[in-house]
Amino acid sequence: MTATTSLPEVAPTGGTGPSHPAGTRGNTLLRLRESAADYVFYLPVLVVFVVLFAIPVVQSLYWSFTDFSVRSPEPEYVGFANYGRIFNDSSMMTALWFTLAYTIGTTLIVTVLAIPLAVVLNRRFVGRNLVRSVFFFPAIPSIAVLGLVWGFILSPIGSGVLNTVLDAVGGLGPVPWLSDPQLAQLSVILVGVWSQLGWHAILYLAYLQSIPSDLYEVATIDGASRRQQFFTITLPLLTPAVTVSQLLLLTNGLKVYDLPFTLTGGGPGYATYTMTQSIIQRGIAQAEFGQASALAVVFMLIVGAVVLLQLAVARRLEGRIR
């Protein structure tokens, strides 16, 4: 069924009857006024975008070709020298590898766990709101504070919280969570998953609640099991949520800084060193703004490429499901 509504005719501004040219001019003026009103609403966002994003990006691009630093406040053009130094930095490849591992690891694990968690949190049970709050809690405190707390929990010596529990429960010896390079990487990824899981589960929950219950009722009448309902109704209809969630996980993962910095300091060795740590070190601590800008430009291009790839894959998947 389609509803048709006739729009009220706009009264001509002058004259006695609707003449064609005057009506067209009136409609055009009305459209102009409407679009002007639209632009007024866009303006604050546009100002924020230009001031906080466009101008800094252009400035960074400019500085990346200069020797701008606190020692050299009058920047001089140095060509691609800053870019050349990035690719000669031995720690950068390790940082890039771990940043990608963290991003892919947290994105996959959070997605795989958050959807079933959202389905469970969508059911009715006693204390549901409390459980939802508990899962959402890690998204509230600063991740830097959580990193320090997890440092005590995952302490590699016998008195560490988790090692004490393992010893009490199973008599297991101290596990070197943060002093073994591979375990340290795993620990950072798992704490990253823990801190983001609840937030993304709530995101999926919001999308789940918009799925019409009729679909499940019909499926139940048709004899579909819960598993079949999940894979044929829930999951396909959650695809837009998956796109949004993964976009956020990917961008947050690529930009990660505070968690590895507070939990492991980037170690042992360079095992958990990240790209942003390197940019911040060059730009803030070392005050080599030209060098840091080149690093930021390269990093922005990498993030842009990854995000575009993810969006292309997500759109193709959404298209197939439709």
Add this chain to the structure above:
Amino acid sequence: MLHSTSRRATLTAAAFIAAGTLALTGCAAEGGEDGSTTLSFFSWDNEDVMGPVIEAFEAENPDITIEFSNAPPVVEYISTLQTRLLSGTAADVFILAAENKSNVIDGGYALNLDGESFMEPIAEFNQQTYSGADGTYGMSVASWGGGVVVNNDLLAEAGVTEFPSDWDGFLELAGTLSEAGITPYYDNAQEIPMTLNALLGDSFSGDPTIDAQIFEGETTFEEQWTPALETFNELFTEGLVSTDVVGLGGDQIIDEFVNGRVAMIATGPWNVGNIRSSAPDMDFAFMPFPAPDGAGYLPGAASPGYAINSATENVDAATAFLEFLSSPEGVELYNAQSSAITTTSNFDPVLDDSLEAIVPDVRDGNVYLAQIAWPRSQDVLNTEAIARIQEMILGQISPEGVAQAMDAKLAESDG
């Protein structure tokens, strides 16, 4: 109606903006009409430490008002200072940290303090720390030095009554404690370990220009650092210290110590209060780091120096403030508020008894900290050193490999 409400709202907003602008203009005023001066001061010490010092100065100089601001050390302070210097909004007086002194001095942001009367009581070592090619740019009134903090009760439990003065004796002590079932020693490996800084200082003590020589290409990290790294690494190759130390932060190490789970740790005097409050009954003392040839250098440095902004219009007021800060009264107040080991010739600091064994070396300037002795690329090299030392502790690379990586990083950094 709508129009009049909107107009009223616009007028109200305009009035607020005008009032705000006037208020801001008032804030930016340098001095009052009565001839008083407002002197801005930026530090990494907080208001608890600097408040009484500033109050005493203002009482002595009623025409000068100090506008105080602070940021916590080290990275946040340095980044804030550098941003303000570049934008021309830095305070009239600020503290010059060893970590970025070369940026500030070479950038021409601080005044040369040579020949000023307030520099007379400043210790030679502190003056050297904040000197550039043609003068001294920071007035540092204190130094810090780290030590091996010893839980005397745990040493007594293992039958040890005396702390050794040389490296072999230290290894023997660690072995004795280990055999008694006591964890012997932790040093924070998430920074360049204090023990290594002490060993490096000891090996360079005959020649304080070693770091400059490395950076000028006359010698290498490999040549200068390898012996100290090999000595330090004995703690791990002989199984006396757990390699898990690479996963422990400074707070966790203190926590282990105050709970009696480790007999000795390396730390600085800033943790005395923490240890006293967390373990009030503990019998502990700071001891000098043992070196291969006997007790030598301590890890440590001159505290930040007070510097005068080269762009200030209040040079006289800034000079008066530095005069007060280096006076016996100013130094006494600073020592009382911060418990810092002051090094000026005009005042003997009052310090915690536990620091007794390390204070003479600190006041004599027998302290060394690699990361601030480097003339450039400090942060990049510091990160490289920490990462490679951790890899050495885990047995992934040799001491020589650590030093070679440092040489490679310096070459990379210099482009």
